[in-house]
Every structure is written in structure tokens, then in C-alpha cells.
Amino acid sequence: MAQAEICAVLYDDGQERFHAGDDDIIFFLDFHSTQRNLLYTQADDEPTNPVLFTRDWLAAVKARLDDRxxxxxxxxxxxxxxxVSKNYMYESFGIPSITYEVGDExxxxxxxxxxxxxxxxxxxLLLTHAETP
Structure with a gap:
């Protein structure tokens, strides 16, 4: 994977960080812009750790955010x-990995x-996950 986002996250002075077990990664969010507000995510039936993080996160956001x-x-x-970076991070680490597209207009x-x-x-949600063994 040669995408800049992946290289920036995975390597520290050329050393691989997460596969070596030196650090933990539990969530990946990649920002872009496009014509509308859109989040590309894994499906809820795809296993992630934290479990169902994306579903719970977006439900909490929708409860507070006015669609208008x-x-x-x-x-x-x-x-x-x-x-793409979202797929690489999910396949490599099993974490919720999301591409967040913000609408240009x-x-x-x-x-x-x-x-x-x-x-x-x-x-x-991340702090709740960190407190739960």
C-alpha cells in the first residue's frame, strides 16, 4: 500500500509501528471532500473492534444533529x-475504518x-471502549 495516509500512520522513521505491537490502533478516519456529505464504512455485519463502533457512533450523531x-x-x-486506505486499515487491523466525505457546497x-x-x-465511544477490558 503506497497511499500517503497509510505510510504516515504505519511508519515512524521508516519503522513499522502497529504490526510490531509497539502501538495500538483502534480507529481510522480519512477525510476528503466531494459533492455531498458521505461516509464510506464497513457493513454492520463485518466484525470490528470496537464492536459495532460505526453503527453506534453514527446513531449518537444523528440523535444530536439536525438533518436540516x-x-x-x-x-x-x-x-x-x-x-484504498479504508480497506487496507480494516483488512490489516480489523478496526472501524471510515472515509468521511464533506460536501463541497x-x-x-x-x-x-x-x-x-x-x-x-x-x-x-472511544473512551468507553478504553475503559472496558
């Missing part, structure tokens, strides 16, 4: 095998509001 201000679509698909205030909600709910 910021709507998004989740495309949950079985791993296509395409050589989405208002900046809506993006600001949504980003706070997305990050607060993500951290709440």
Missing part, C-alpha cells in the same frame, strides 16, 4: 478489495457544528 442543517449518508458496504457553519458533534460522540 447537516445531513449525511452512510454507505456501508462489504469490503470491495479496492486499494455544505455551509461552513454547518460543517463547524457537525464536526463538534461527530468528534464529541467519537471520543465518548
Amino acid at each position: 442543517d447537516y445531513s449525511f449518508t452512510r454507505e456501508a458496504q462489504h469490503n470491495s478489495g479496492r486499494p 455544505t455551509s461552513r457553519p454547518a460543517i463547524d457544528q457537525a464536526s463538534v458533534i461527530f468528534s464529541e460522540e467519537m471520543m465518548r
Whole structure:
């Protein structure tokens, strides 16, 4: 895998980090922009650790976020095998791996509001996972 995102995450001064067991990785989020707000994720029946993280995260976000201000679509698909960072991280580590596409025409205030909600709910779930043995 030669994508810049993967190289930046996996290597520290040319040394592989996660396969060697020196560090843990539990979530991967890759940001892009496109025509609409869209999240490419694994399907809920694909095993991840944390279990069902993406489903729970997006449900918590939807409970707090007004669709009129910021709507998004989740495309949950079985791993296509395409050589993209999301697929590589999922296949290599079994972690929730998401490509988050922000709409080019989405208002900046809506993006600001949504980003706070997305990050607060993500951290709440990650901290809950960290506290659970």
C-alpha cells in the first residue's frame, strides 16, 4: 500500500509501528471532500473492534444533529478489495475504518457544528471502549 495516509500512520522513521505491537490502533478516519456529505464504512455485519463502533457512533450523531442543517449518508458496504486506505486499515487491523466525505457546497457553519458533534460522540465511544477490558 503506497497511499500517503497509510505510510504516515504505519511508519515512524521508516519503522513499522502497529504490526510490531509497539502501538495500538483502534480507529481510522480519512477525510476528503466531494459533492455531498458521505461516509464510506464497513457493513454492520463485518466484525470490528470496537464492536459495532460505526453503527453506534453514527446513531449518537444523528440523535444530536439536525438533518436540516447537516445531513449525511452512510454507505456501508462489504469490503470491495479496492486499494484504498479504508480497506487496507480494516483488512490489516480489523478496526472501524471510515472515509468521511464533506460536501463541497455544505455551509461552513454547518460543517463547524457537525464536526463538534461527530468528534464529541467519537471520543465518548472511544473512551468507553478504553475503559472496558
